[in-house]
Amino acid sequence: MKQQSKAKPAASTYDGFKPLGNLRFTFESGALDGWKIIDGEAGTPVSNHASLSKWKHKPFNHEGRFHLSTINTADGFSDKQQVVLQSPTFEIRGEQASFLASGGFNTKNLFVGLYDANSGKVIKAAGGPKGPQMKRTIWDVSDLTGKTAFLRVVDRNQGGWGHLTFDDFSVEGVLVASTTTSDATE
Numbered sequence: 442m443k444q445q446s447k448a449k450p451a452a453s454t455y456d457g458f459k460p461l462g463n464l465r466f467t468f469e470s471g472a473l474d475g476w477k478i479i480d481g482e483a484g485t486p487v488s489n490h491a492s493l494s495k496w497k498h499k500p501f502n503h504e505g506r507f508h509l510s511t512i513n514t515a516d517g518f519s520d521k522q523q524v525v526l527q528s529p530t531f532e533i534r535g536e537q538a539s540f541l542a543s544g545g546f547n548t549k550n551l552f553v554g555l556y557d558a559n560s561g562k563v564i565k566a567a568g569g570p571k572g573p574q575m576k577r578t579i580w581d582v583s584d585l586t587g588k589t590a591f592l593r594v595v596d597r598n599q600g601g602w603g604h605l606t607f608d609d610f611s612v613e614g615v616l617v618a619s620t621t622t623s624d625a626t627e
């Protein structure tokens with residue numbers, strides 16, 4: 442690959458992944474699209490930045506123009522910002538789900554979680570690559586078909602790479618009315 446000039450940011454490159462179903466979260470409206478902040482705060486939870494300010498040579502490679510971010514403050518970036526974001530509730534009808542995420546590794550304080558909406562328990566968790574460029578996660582959800590679920594992007598980490606970005610979620614599924622999510626545990 443040709444070396445990028447330091448003066449010129451690298452062009453953002455989306456992986457062009459074929460969606461795994463009709464239910465998608467891509468944030469291309471520039472708004473939260475039904476996601477809610479359930480703990481903490483985020484200055485600009487839906488970001489159109491192409492990269493972190495110190496990593497212009499390593500763009501996020503998000504889908505489209507916007508992604509979900511726990512590092513984007515009202516006027517810049519801060520790993521100290523802590524926030525928990527929750528998706529709308531949906532019924533899983535497919536066998537696989539997929540998304541892009543960057544930021545820190547999966548830990549108990551920092552993860553993208555898939556929750557059982559009835560029990561409120563985490564079913565699956567993943568993190569970023571401990572770096573600025575989004576990596577793709579594909580989850581086998583074949584044993585969850587017919588169950589209701591929601592996603593959370595959990596950021597309670599203030600250290601280095603203590604943030605997550607999230608974009609381009611897809612699964613075969615349908616949105617449903619929220620049930621017992623207020624009792625959900627982490």
Ligand SMILES: [Ca+2]
Pocket residue numbers: 467468469503504505506507508608609
């Ligand atoms: Ca997007």
